[in-house]
Amino acid sequence: MNRNLARILAALAGAVMVTLPALAGAYPxxxxxxxxxxxxxxxxxxxxxxxxxxxxxxxxxxxLGAYASILAVLRAGMPALLSIPFAALLSxxxxxxxxxLILRLRAMYFSIVTLALAEIFRIVIQNLVDFTGGPxxxxxxxxxxxxxxxxxxxxxLCGLFVALGASYWFEKSKIHFALTAIRNNEVSARTSGVxxxxxxxxxxxxxxxxxxxxxxxxxxxxxxxxxxxxxxADFTLLPLAMALLGGIHSTVGPILGAVLLGLASEYLxxxxxxxxxxxxxxxxxxxxxxxxxxxxxxxxxxxxxGKGRAS
Amino acid sequence: xxVTRRTGILIVLCxxxxxxxxxxxxxxxxxxxxxxxxxxxxxxxxxLVLGIVHIVNLAHGEFMMVAAYATYFACKAxxxxxxxxxxxxxxxxxxxxxxxxxxTIKRALKAPELNQLILTFGLGIVMSQGVNLLFTSQTRKIxxxxxxxxxxxxxxxxxxxxxxxxxxxxxxxxxxxxFLTRTTLGKAALAVGQNPRxxxxxxxxxxxxxxxVFALALALVGGMGALFITKAAIFxxxxxxxxxxxxxxxxxxxxxxxxxxxxxxVLLGLSESILRAFRETRGWADIVFFVLxxxxxxxxxxxxxxxxxxxxx
Numbered sequence: 001m002n003r004n005l006a007r008i009l010a011a012l013a014g015a016v017m018v019t020l021p022a023l024a025g026a027y028p029x030x031x032x033x034x035x036x037x038x039x040x041x042x043x044x045x046x047x048x049x050x051x052x053x054x055x056x057x058x059x060x061x062x063x064l065g066a067y068a069s070i071l072a073v074l075r076a077g078m079p080a081l082l083s084i085p086f087a088a089l090l091s092x093x094x095x096x097x098x099x100x101l102i103l104r105l106r107a108m109y110f111s112i113v114t115l116a117l118a119e120i121f122r123i124v125i126q127n128l129v130d131f132t133g134g135p136x137x138x139x140x141x142x143x144x145x146x147x148x149x150x151x152x153x154x155x156x157l158c159g160l161f162v163a164l165g166a167s168y169w170f171e172k173s174k175i176h177f178a179l180t181a182i183r184n185n186e187v188s189a190r191t192s193g194v195x196x197x198x199x200x201x202x203x204x205x206x207x208x209x210x211x212x213x214x215x216x217x218x219x220x221x222x223x224x225x226x227x228x229x230x231x232x233a234d235f236t237l238l239p240l241a242m243a244l245l246g247g248i249h250s251t252v253g254p255i256l257g258a259v260l261l262g263l264a265s266e267y268l269x270x271x272x273x274x275x276x277x278x279x280x281x282x283x284x285x286x287x288x289x290x291x292x293x294x295x296x297x298x299x300x301x302x303x304x305x306g307k308g309r310a311s
Numbered sequence: 312x313x314v315t316r317r318t319g320i321l322i323v324l325c326x327x328x329x330x331x332x333x334x335x336x337x338x339x340x341x342x343x344x345x346x347x348x349x350x351x352x353x354x355x356x357x358x359l360v361l362g363i364v365h366i367v368n369l370a371h372g373e374f375m376m377v378a379a380y381a382t383y384f385a386c387k388a389x390x391x392x393x394x395x396x397x398x399x400x401x402x403x404x405x406x407x408x409x410x411x412x413x414x415t416i417k418r419a420l421k422a423p424e425l426n427q428l429i430l431t432f433g434l435g436i437v438m439s440q441g442v443n444l445l446f447t448s449q450t451r452k453i454x455x456x457x458x459x460x461x462x463x464x465x466x467x468x469x470x471x472x473x474x475x476x477x478x479x480x481x482x483x484x485x486x487x488x489x490f491l492t493r494t495t496l497g498k499a500a501l502a503v504g505q506n507p508r509x510x511x512x513x514x515x516x517x518x519x520x521x522x523x524v525f526a527l528a529l530a531l532v533g534g535m536g537a538l539f540i541t542k543a544a545i546f547x548x549x550x551x552x553x554x555x556x557x558x559x560x561x562x563x564x565x566x567x568x569x570x571x572x573x574x575x576x577v578l579l580g581l582s583e584s585i586l587r588a589f590r591e592t593r594g595w596a597d598i599v600f601f602v603l604x605x606x607x608x609x610x611x612x613x614x615x616x617x618x619x620x621x622x623x624x
Contacts, residue, residue, distance in 0.1 A: 054425050056432065101609060108367045109608055111428050112558050113601075115369070119555070120601050127594040237436060244429065275444025281436030288430045289418050 006252075017157060021150035029149050033156045033221070035262030040163035040214050041239035042246075042254035044207040047170050050249050051203050052183035053106075056236055057114030058211055060121045063231035065091040065212025066219035067125055070138055073220075075131070080144040084155075084216035091212020092205050099204040103197060106186075122231040137226030144220040152221040159217045163210050167251040170203070179203060234277070238265070241280040244287045247296025256295060325577070332585065339588045340581070341469050347573075347580025348477030352535050354557035354572050355483045356528035362567040363504035363524045366416060366427050370435035371557055372550030374529055377438050378404045378536025379545045383451055386540075393453060397537040404533025409526040416525070417518060435554065443547040452544040473542060483531055484570050491569075500524050504567070552597070559600040563607045579603060 020032055041058055048055050069087035072078040078086060102113045125132045132138065145151030170176060178199040181189035190196055219225045238261065239254075246257025261283070268276040291298055332340045357371045368374075381403060382396045415434065419427045458472045490497040503510040503520045511517050543549070560579060564571030579600055586596040 052425065054428055101605060105608060107424050108428060109562065111425070112367065112369075112555065112562075113604065113608075116555050116601050116604070119552070120598055123594065123598050240429070240432075272444065274447060275440045278437055278440035278444055281433045281438075281440055284433030285415060285430060285437065288422075288426050288433065289415060292422070292426060 021153050026149050029153050031262070031266050033153055034266075035258055036156045036160040037214060037218060038238050038242060038262055039255055039258030040160045041211060041235060042242040042258050043163045043167045043251060044210045044214075045239045046243045046248055046250070046254050047167055048203050048207045049243070050170065050176070050183060051179040051200055053103075053200065053204075054111045055114040055204075055207075056111055056240075057117035058239055059231050059233060059235035060114070060117035060119075061091050061095060061208040061211040062215040062218070062235045063118065063125075063225075063227075064094060064121050065215025066225050066230040067132060067215075068212065069216035070140060070219045070225045071132065073140060074138055080140075080220050084213060084220060087216030087219075088209045088213035091215070092209035095205045095208030095212075096201070099201045099208075103200045103204060118231045118233070118236065122227045125231075126227050135227060137224060137229070139224040143223040147223075155217055155221065159210075159214050162213060164251060164255075166206055166210055170206075171251060175199065175202070237277060237280050241283050241287075243294075245283055245294055247294030247299075250296060253294050253296040260295075321574075328581070332581070336588060337467055338469050339584050342473075342587075343581035343584030344477060344577065345470075345473035345580070346584060347576040347578075348473065348475075348480045349539075350553075350556055350560060350580055351480035351573050351576035352476050352483055352538075353532065353553050354560040354576060355480065355487065355569055356531040356535075357554075357557040358561040358564065358566070358569050358572050359487060359528045359531075360525060361561055362569070363500050364416075364420075364521045365424075365504070366420075366525075367431065367558065369428060369431040369554055370438060371532065372553035372555075373435040373438040374404060374408065374550070375532045375536040375539060375553060376545065376547065376550030377407070377442065378533040379540045379549070380442055380446065380451075382537040382540050383453065383545060386453060393455070393537050393541045397534045400537035401530040401534040404536065405526040405530035408529030408532075409522060412522050412525045417522070420518075420521065435551070439547045439550065446547070448547055450544040450546045453540055455541055458541055475538065476542075479535065479538065480573060480576070484573050487569050496520075496523065556600045559604040562604055575603075 017032075021029060024032070041062065045055060045058055065087035068090040069083040072083040072086050073080055098117070102110060105113060126135050128134075143152070144155065170179070178189075178194050181192065181194050182196050182199060186196060215230065219230060239258075242257035242261045243254040244257070245261060246255065247253030261280070264279075265276070268279055287294060293300070329340060332343075353372070353375060357368060360366055360368050360371075378400050382393055382400045385391060385396055385399075386393050411434065415430060416427070419430050459470065460472050461468055462471045491501050492498070499510065499515045500520050500523070502513070503515060503517050503524075507517050510520075539545070556579065560572050560575045563575040563578070582599045582603075583596040586592045586599065
């Protein structure tokens with residue numbers, strides 16, 4: 001019953017997504033793109049969280065991918081469409097190298113180092129003035145697909161599907177068991193033969209690759225990159241708030257949170273141009289204190305009378 | 312013992328480096344020490360909270376920023392000198408911290424560590440964005456005459472006001488050490504930090520101690536916030552880098568080792584000062600703390616004989 005309902009909802013959502021470019025104007029498409037982008041980031045953040053590691057470094061890998069993509073086009077003459085997978089690859093490789101170092105850290109040490117990542121990448125980009133354009137950033141001559149709104153929409157949708165697909169893969173394969181075991185108790189996971197470092201590295205590299213990929217899509221759809229725009233704290237804060245509000249450790253939770261907060265943010269941006277992020281901070285605090293499992297957790301409690309999941 | 316040998320080598324290296332710098336450019340050393348004092352004075356309260364309450368307060372720098380804003384507006388309204396506001400700012404920030412602790416952090420103490428991280432991250436966002444919302448992102452500064460006081464030794468001239476940060480850092484570090492080892496409340500706090508359950512068994516009200524220690528740490532942060540505005544311009548995001556640098560220093564010193572924060576901040580302040588001395592490397596100074604945290608923490612995690620929860624202050 002419940003599963004059928006979920007399928008119907010998914011089919012409906014899919015139908016809306018596919019028909020949107022034909023029906024809606026430029027502004028709704030732009031809103032939809034933003035929501036999809038943050039949704040994808042929220043899902044990737046949650047994928048790593050399933051292993052019990054909190055990353056505050058989404059903006060870092062995202063911005064890195066953005067710069068990789070735009071610089072590949074500007075400096076190496078790479079075709080725009082090809083530069084996006086290139087950005088993903090580069091972010092993945094960087095994440096592999098960094099992961100080797102920082103995944104030996106746990107809990108708060110890991111989190112704080114990732115919190116510093118965005119700042120560090122920003123400083124590096126800002127200082128390589130000749131190559132990256134420094135604090136002023138770089139501008140491309142035109143946007144991808146000649147700036148066609150529907151083209152960019154499909155591209156972002158593609159990014160979202162990559163993130164959702166990866167998340168589904170994480171949920172349905174044995175990765176799910178490995179990450180859950182690590183999250184619950186590292187010692188018992190290790191005694192059961194789970195190679196903790198390898199699985200964490202896999203999760204970190206996969207999520208970082210997708211974040212770089214999304215960064216590439218973002219920069220190609222706007223046609224410019226400055227350190228302040230692509231390493232903006234928004235790219236860490238919003239996905240985090242969305243995933244938390246929807247419900248962590250699932251694919252559905254971040255999707256739900258992203259739709260709700262994404263729509264709300266469009267309204268808030270108009271009402272409070274400066275400082276609307278304060279709302280996300282408040283949401284984070286309320287969710288952590290009063291409903292750590294998010295809306296999804298509340299929903300489950302309500303429908304199943306407080307019983308846990310059957311599986 | 313590995314600890315003493317390593318510390319010995321480190322001290323020798325530091326003295327050698329300092330000698331080279333003095334011979335080459337004395338102002339680099341002086342400004343490095345002053346910067347180190349600022350970092351240490353802000354990091355020490357974080358070390359206190361981390362060592363006893365076992366919470367990483369990601370809103371640490373934001374608390375200082377809020378204290379600085381409060382001082383700024385109080386001084387503007389009353390025409391008061393920020394120096395007179397140090398104690399009131401400390402008291403007000405401590406009260407503010409107490410309320411925040413009771414309303415939010417206390418409820419998350421039993422929750423997983425990661426929830427606390429996200430919670431304090433959220434608190435930081437609320438504070439910085441709240442200030443942004445109320446007062447915009449415009450930078451604000453109070454000009455004071457005595458801040459530009461300088462001293463001449465031979466043909467060398469340098470500002471001396473920032474030495475006040477060094478003094479504050481030393482007072483904080485040794486004052487806390489005295490508090491933790493000589494007073495009843497301090498000893499109770501230390502006991503709670505070492506083993507909350509054991510402390511509860513011998514009759515210490517653990518949650519009350521947590522609240523007091525948190526408020527005390529915020530009093531120290533608040534005092535620094537008032538001092539900070541004498542020297543620097545403030546804006547809503549001014550606190551964020553201090554959160555990360557403070558954590559870096561606390562981690563480098565080892566959690567619970569409060570006087571060690573002084574040494575760690577000298578290392579950080581001097582390295583940054585050296586990099587800032589050259590035009591080519593100036594922009595890279597803010598990357599030092601990251602390198603430091605990676606090198607030190609990794610060095611420790613590779614050698615398990617060197618536990619992160621080291622000596623207690």
